[in-house]
Amino acid sequence: MENLLQKYAAKLVRAGLTEAGGALLGLRGAETLWSREDKACAALETVMAAIDKQAILFAEPAEPYRTIIEYLAETSSGVIEPRDFETRTFLHDLPVLPELDPQAVAAVLKRRRSVIIAGRGVITFGKTGPKAAFVIYSSVCFACFVKFFSDTLYHVRRNSVDHRRKEILNKVMERLDPPPATTGTLMPGPFAAEEQILPAMAEAGRLLVDCRLVDSNFGNISYFADPVLYISPKGGALDELQGRIVPVSLADHSAPTQTASTEFPAHRDIVLATGQRAVLHGHPKFAVILSLDCDKDDCEGRDTCHIRCPHERSIGGVPIVAGEAGGGPFGLCHTVPPAMRDHPGVIVYGHGLFTAGKHDFNEAFARLAAIENACRQEYFRRIKQMGDWHSDLTS
Ligand SMILES: [Zn+2]
Ligand SMILES: [Zn+2]
Secondary structure, eight states, rough: OOOHHHHHHHHHHHHHHHHEEEEEEESSSSOESSSOOOOOHHHHHHHHHHTTOOOEEEEETTTTTHHHHHHHHHHHHHHHHHOOOHHHHHHEEEESSSOOHHHHHHHHHTTTTTTEETTTTTEOOOOOOOOHHHHHHHHHHHHHHHHHHHHHHHHTTTHHHEEEEEHHHHHHHHTTOOOSSSOOOOOOOOSSSSHHHHHHHHHHHHHHHTTTOOOTOEEEEEETTTTTEEEBBBOOOTTTTTTOEEEESSTTTTTTOTBOOOOOOHHHHHHHOOOOOEEEEOOHHHHHHHHOOOOOTTTTTTTTTTTSSSEEEETTTTTOOOBBSSTTBBTTTTTTTHTTSSSSSSEEETEEEEEESSHHHHHHHHHHHHHHHHHHHHHHHHHHHSGGGGGGGOO
16 A cells, blocks of 8 residues: 555656655555655644545645646635636636645535645545545646646736736746657557557557646547457556556447546547547647637637637647537537547647547657647747737746
């Protein structure tokens, strides 16, 4: 069990979400196990007992998340409201407390899945183990990143960027990850045998996570070897696919798909609509941020375009479509597959990006990384295009 705590502490570092030693993980048992000693252990034990959960995570975010989260906490009036769809549905809002007071923390965690302690870090929990705490923590970092850049563009458009935000933007830009490389050397396809397909999928999933194009428990991936669609499992980590990939026969309509990714219908219809075999879905940040930005000054959606914009949009030839996660009546499974027919990828509004490739994951990966890089460039182009305040930006 102690290994499990170390495993998630290491994953947080690898994902760039904490510095080494920045995360404190606890697991209740006959006696509570901790990933390391810390002054906060006693207070966190009180919290775990009060909310009756088995695992807790208290971590100081790594840069640039730390600067972003501290800024959002300092300018919020106790609650940060995420702008992206996934977080809104998954976490609602992000409460902020001024200090680590166990009673106050427990009261918040009884109704929300995270709490930000101003100037110190983020606390999340897992009902039975550290995995859920890890997933929620990574979602908080993602939501805050997207919100900061999205709000900044919103204020740039309205000429209302204040000195403090400009200062924070400069600081954050110096600490951004380098853009992902667009050439991977993944296993070359086409693949026919399971012995090739499974390792090829595992390799592509790891690369997607390593390049920070998705947090490990989000995103999904599939490969079609007629008539079987191999797909990542529901709720599974993309960087731990070995032995967990779910084969679903498309010839047998009654095939069990309960363990397959919730985006199975979208993957199935993409391969059927496009004839491509390798499909990737990630949550690259600047694609999500730009999808929330409406560049029509006179849009009738006005200030709510990040929630619902009436205009069809695209970025560099990549369409942005609406659609909820999963296969429901308003699911992205109805909007993404038809849009994939004539485009290198499709951005789902406030959510993420789908790409596909003919033989193996090299092309799908290159497209995903290239679209994210184009979105990142376009973001800073939009920022710099407007107003004269940008002259003191660092890049
Ligand atoms: Zn997604
Ligand atoms: Zn709009």
